[in-house]
Amino acid sequence: MEKFKLVATTAMGLESIVNDEVKALGFKTTSENGKIYFEGDGAAIAKTNMWLRVADRVRIIAGEFHATTFDDLFEQTKAIPWEQFLSVDAAFPVAGKSVKSTLYSVPDCQAIVKKAIVERLKIAYNRTGFLDETGPLYKLEVSILKDKVTLTIDTSGTGLHKRGYRLGQGDAPLKETLAAALVKLTRWNPDRPFVDPFCGSGTIAIEAAMIGQNVAPGYNREFLSEQWPWIHKEVWDQVREEAEDLAKYDQPLDITGFDVDPKMIRIAEGNAAEAGFNDLINWQQSDVRDLTIDGLNGVMVGNPPYGERMGELEEAEELTEVLGRLMATHPSWSVYMLSSLENFETMYGKRATKKRKLFNGFIRTDLYQYWGKRK
Template sequence: MVQHVKLIATAAMGLESVVANEVRDLGYEVEVDNGKVLFNAPISAIPRCNLWLRTADRVKLLIGEFKAMTFDELFENTKALPWENFITEDGQFPVSGKSIKSTLYSVPDCQAIVKKAMAERLKLKYGLATKMSESGAVYKVEVAIHKDKVTLTLDTSGSGLHKRGYRVGQGEAPLKETMAAALIKLTNWKPDHMLIDPFCGSGTIPIEAALIGQNIAPGFNREFASEKWDFIKSNYWEQAFEEAEDKANYDQKLTIIGSDIDHSMIKISKDNAKEAGLGDLIEWKQMQVKDLFIRNEYGYIIGNPPYGQRIGDKKTVAGLYKDLGTIMKEHPTWSVYILTAFTEFEKQYGQKATKKRKLFNGFIQTNYYQYFGKR
């Protein structure tokens, strides 16, 4: 019976260090690589990481790595791996794949070979003379080849970890929940400080802030593919959910405000917050940025405003940034964090950022402009 495994928490470009810190906070030692964080851990880490990681995209279980430049090498090395330790006799094992800068560049062929090698191994181990039924739990396999190095993994998450289960509505370009959580994690905001998102859209940043503020596990209200896997004892899941319930601080008072110029977005935000179980914990306002009123001495602005990428939008967006900069000049003790692809942001805002971090919002290259408030 497998007791320890190697896990991979995948991360958006630029967020590896944020994901690594989250994994460390759960008690595991990590190795950071491009787009991923690797760590050895007991089986019980699979439920815990899926429940608690706010900024990772997925949690994958590493089955094996090897070099392969021919289809024979791919087949034999795949067949040599102990798939029976993880996949049941009736398990479904669809194979997806990708190949970058490798001799074996045909992804469909690589997928078919991995599938065949796995099937032969499993049939031999389970003493099956005929085709496997594949009628049970789903074990999504990925074959990833980079510079002839093959990595074979099982996806423990199922749907991406950004799918928290609370989004009942969204706008045209919703911010991923994992990215919203990362934007908050990249600040030193604490629950006892006010937080305002003046461009809240469907409410993702305020909702993620409330979940962080009350230490609510982001995966608490959803299901994961690995919940149905036999080699993970059901009590590991029970323990993980109990830990999440015990660590939640529902009594933590919060002052979080989400505002947007579009009243329909405010309605969607309210619906999403309600679905997240946050009820009236967040204050929602329909208003323009220029009407933003700051009443506390200290606080945080965290926002993902429009980028002005469509023809005709640039002037409007520049005006938004100028309005925000004018208001925040009067509040030097506040910290401001803005994610945008608008290249002239600092010019329009009227101030050079204290710090700038390059991030990818989906496939869009952006900068996270950070202005630290005076203490």
């Protein structure tokens, strides 16, 4: 099967994690802001969609070129062998964006790219008139940055953070991909206790369980490229069978999620059951002020309240202070907290071993890392 240039997109600050994930699947990579490039065939598309925990999407790069006129855009788009990707009845909406480029009108760029591809397919398939677009869906994007045009095809469909287990969520849910990133950054393994003191709908704890038992994040969902005729069903079947074989369902886990809101505990229990971890994660309704932490060499990961709303800042600071006092009595534990509080370290009572800038949606945050002294 032919190889394509592929790109795994990710949130800013998580590139190194996704780069390691792609390499671990056996691909050579190069990276830039928010993008990890690699090459692969249809099987690679299936495998990366199935296994990448932190990436947002996997896209095919159909073509790249510079264009400063609409004629340039049309002719160079038309020169791409679109028939390699799109069937004669393909449905292919074109999204677009343009930044610091001569061709700044996104609707015009979308229309021109669409027209060029139609012309190419009509010639390739010896058709006249309209193409009916009643077949498989291919989501295309024209992206222009400083006059460089990149034409991509989305292989994932719904973003990879949609694992399929989250039936319910709270007011400010953490994306599954970011939750997985937080767990991976701790280098936690299932021989150690794991606690989330602000579990909400349970995403961090569930992602830890998936990592602990090596459950493929895409195992219980579908991908857009499964509709495409040139990636045969047998390819997807084989990737899913491999995922099933590699899962360690007998691996014991010591994972606990706490939340002050009993409603969120019920939601977390439902999400965990949907993910297949019904009896493997311990959920407890508890205020941080009342937490009891057991065991040695554990890992605590949390996304505490940011105090973004009026009147909530004081509470967020108090919870941080309480948490700092609690964990000072557990020096063998490592603590990782994602927070937008600029005075987090002051309130926690200790300077972080390491800080990492991350974005939770559009909120700029820091991951404060306190490494325990293992016993």
